[in-house]
Amino acid sequence: MSAPQPPEPIPGARLLFSLDPAVSHLNHGSFGAVPVNVQRVQQRLRDEMEANPLRFFGLSLVDRITHTRRHLAAFLGADPDGTALVGNATTGVAVVLQSLGLRPGDEVLTTDHGYGAVGFSVDRECRRTGATRRILPVPLTATDEQVVEIVRAGLRPGRTKLLVVDQLTSATARLFPVAAIVAAARAHGVPVLVDAAHAPGMLATPVASVGADFWVGNLHKWGYAPRGTAALVVAPPWRDRMEPLVVSWEQDAGFPGNVEWQATLDYTSWLAAPAGVWTLRSLGVERVRAHNAALAAYGQRVLGDALGVAPADLPEPGGPTVAMRIVPLPAGLATTIEAARALRERIAEELSAEVAVMSWDGRGWLRLCGQVYNAPHEYERLAARLPALLAQR
Missing domain, CATH: 3.90.1150.10 (Aspartate Aminotransferase, domain 1)
Structure with a gap:
């Protein structure tokens, strides 16, 4: 070698x-x-916000967020109408978990390559609902075919209500064959949540190539966006079931607006995120x-x-x-x-x-x-x- x-x-x-x-x-x-230029874009937005908070948080802010969401969704290869901006990937995971309506006897399936905070979120929702979490060991040296077979064998149709799998694992830096995993799970009627925290910017159109029921990814890592910028992408059958962690004034708008709008949240990181994508594209x-x-x-x-x-x-x-x-x-x-x-x-x-x-x-x-x-x-x-x-x- x-x-x-x-x-x-x-x-x-x-x-x-x-x-x-x-x-x-x-x-x-x-x-x-x-990047410095993205920092400056966000600072200009903060200056605008502090110069006149009432005007900044007025009706036009929802439109600005929607425009930003569409720009970022196009970069990810996602449907903008099924994409919500959130603070980070673990926030998106929490939104999905609490929207599923888990019950006693239900099961959430993960692998031992999963991100720790996501595991905490799954465990908390299971404690709250009476569901259980089961962890599948996947050897580090497993081939893509072996990974898919391990997951397929671990599914319990009728009981497994959600499979959580990483697109690119944090602990082991392993790219999982998520498209094949999603196909295997769908054949058994099991929805899949893809934790793609590291995918935006590193992988090309990471959403379109997967077809998962739920997909969450951070743009503040490899996409050069300000921290606190992530996307939650939800397939059409699930969108009406998505509920925000905190209810605010866009609740009646439904997904994605109800998840995005949190009143006095600092939205400048989201609004500046397209500058990060521009920087990445300018470098090639x-x-x-x-x-x-x-x-x-x-x-x-x-x-x-x-x-x-x-x-x-x-x-x-x-x-x-x-x-x-x-x-x-x-x-x-x-x-x-x-x-x-x-x-x-x-x-x-x-x-x-x-x-x-x-x-x-x-x-x-x-x-x-x-x-x-x-x-x-x-x-x-x-x-x-x-x-x-x-x-x-």
Whole structure:
């Protein structure tokens, strides 16, 4: 297996961001990074809001949100009439869960690759309704065909009221074959919620290619939108059943307006989000995707070599544009969530590098991302210093 080579940098891309140059920001997937021009667009909107709050929150604001929603839905390949803007993916998940009408004896099915906060949301709704949650283990090395078969075998038609599956997993940076999973579940009459927190901006038209009953994704990660910008997409049969977490003045408008309108919410992040999409397009969407994926692959190999991990033992993400990679940590490290958090903080404090450290399947994993503001030397510097830090157990 030939070693991956770092991509050519995109000229001027680093200057688009206000990130601290003394820190290696190798974890774009957690909170993203907002380009300077997008920050300025949002600040102008905030200035407009503070100059005359009554005018800003007047009747035209609903129209502005609708216009923004249509722009972002087109970028995602989604039906704008079935798309609602929400604060983040976990908010969208909560809207779906509390709208299902779960009852005692019902079941929500997830996998062990799911995002922790989504699991918390499922557990809470199950406690509230008397339903149960069941978790399907999926091996990290499973092929797409094996993943689909594991899910298909785990369905209990008539009892399984919802399947929650990740499009791109946070803990393991794995691209799941969600279109095939949705088809398998639909054949058994089981609706599917796709957690696509990392998909917008990284994957092309991530909604249209899936066809799920529910799909939620963040635009404030790989779509360069301000934080607090996400989309909940609902298939036509379910739209009349969607209820907001908080009832406000657009309740009678139905979905998506009833979910979007929360009175004095700060909507400037949503209204500025198209500027993030414009920035991505100005850099070249395919160019950015290819650059980021290649840089993440290079970083994974550099860190793997430094930690003595054979190339064959470095997990593949399953897609050519996936800009997140994971590296297994030495045995005994970061085996719990608390230990993973502590190690991440040590790396940030002592090595001036921001990474994600995950605890999954009984061992620790270091997750790296590639973004246009990153450079190969940042991964190389971390690789040169990380082994010594890990030896100080």
